[in-house]
Amino acid sequence: MTQTVLAVDLGGTKILVGEVTREGTILSSRRYPSNVNDMRTAAEKIKEAIRDYLSQQVIKGKLIGIGVCVVGRVETTTGKWFEIRPGLSEPMNLAEELTTEFQLPCWLTNDVSGAALAEQMLGKGRETDNFVYINIGTGIAGRVVTDGQLIIGGNCNAGEVGHMVVDMNSEDRCLCGRVGCVELFASGLGMHNQAVKFAVDYPDTCLDINSLERVSFYELIQAYDENDQLAKKVVNQALKAAAALTMNLVRVSDPEAVVFGGGVMNNGWFLEHLVTFLNEKTIRFVTKGISVTELDPNVVALKGTAALVFIKQKGDRKHA
Template identity: 40%
Template sequence: MMPPASEGETLLALDLGGTKLLIGEVDSKGRILHSKRYPSGMLTQRQATELMMASLDDYLKTSGLVGGKPAAMGVGLIGLVEANQGRWLMIDPGRKEEIRLAELLERRYGYPCRVENDVKAAALAEQRFGAGQGISDFIYLNIGTGIGAGIIAEGRLLRGWQNDSGEVGHMTVDYSGGTPCPCGRFGCAEALASGGGMDRRLRLLGQRHPDSPLLNLAAHGFVSAEEIFTYAEADDPLAVKIAIDAADAAAELILNLVRVSNPERVVLGGGVAGSAWMRRELPKRLKLPVMDSVRHGVVLSDLDPAAAGLIGAAAVGLGAQS
């Protein structure tokens, strides 16, 4: 269970993503008192650790602390994290270096510190401040550039022995389509329904639709899910194929997860899940008896997407007090 929060206390929060680092101070109700953004990019773990410390030094010097001395520090990180021991194990298989990050930050700044994977941190934010409040069993499913989940079971975050639970984007949802996934399998939900997967699919399927305007976009870089959905609404055949398959895959993933963990609620986060296309198409695919047990329904996160990572890091910081 989440530890109690004292009225008036604040948490120092760091949210490290693939393109940015957010640092801020968050109060006991999940309200961001002040924050500052720093660019990150394609870094090694060591480089990212140095960036976090240099940026935090700058933040404390230039922004200061609104609430005096924070009760604790929380960090949300991309990649694999061993939270109980405060170790950041890897960003991805090509960027892998064990760093005892919580211990390092505690020594440098003097605050109790806890670190966590960013999606698990978001699940803790939903439990503490969002759509998971008062619910003992729910799934937080993030469908964005990639796909990941945080599963709360009997009030506790499900971790697995390596703290690697929730990698649900690599559950196969399409056995016949032959869509390759970077993980080495075929038909994974992430290969079909994530923003990154949809961009890769348009390049794979583009030769069958040489007149699609999506190919012009692809020639100039990454094509977002929102762009693909916009062209799907305009009946571009390539976009329609990718968009329908994405909605089918996301629905199948939700149905599978419901059967595995029997949640009271499914909370959706991430830019793809929040798109108008998915908000319209997903409910059509979830009108099945298996969903009757989800008594509090499938809902979009009501946490501000731009701030959810920072709020999640604050929720992680609360665990440093227990």
């Protein structure tokens, strides 16, 4: 019988549970509501989702373990979940709790780490052991894979690249306490905030700044292509910031490839324009390309956390 993993992806509004093969094929999946107001509530929601899935869904393979990806800081080697975000912390050994309840070995990882691991095992990682993964969505985060090893860091916090400063002259202060972080300019939320900030200077903009709804990235690029000056200011600022981030990471980690994920990158428009801001000398060794991931963003974390379980069960320390 085919070996499979019960993979769980905890998001802000949903929990996705699925049965996944070693090759990354999702045999079945179900969505459940999540609650990330606090860590204990989120953990209980994960348990409820798994219980329901196992009772309602026909398991098609032989489950060898459970893989869970969550938002926040995670220590995969011990299964500890430290925090959803700074200031919202209730440390627990979630992997141990799930192992005890469901009698299957469980491993835990961060959602961006899961996406990077999926890229490593199923995407660009099949071409190179050295790449950078950058996720640009509502926020910005990334991971570096060097010599086939995902960089974790001493406090399991490596890859928080959204807080890399790209504008030393900025007066915009980030939630992290610094000013000029790339997330302030190039994330989906950051671009919305910049549009609101500069709207007073562009009274003729076609963007609906006064709406209670966030100005979406797709609204911004549509206005950009229609030569709306507010949109061009905000988006060009974002492109320059994201390009600076990319080149900084290239200089630090010497990758052969850079892979982008996240909602801002989905249709390729942002990358097509971003590459025009890259310095040729800086990226001359990125010989495997700068690209948007070919993996489905809706299930990439699910596939990544399943891959983690297969790796751990195999005892492959190189990819752990």
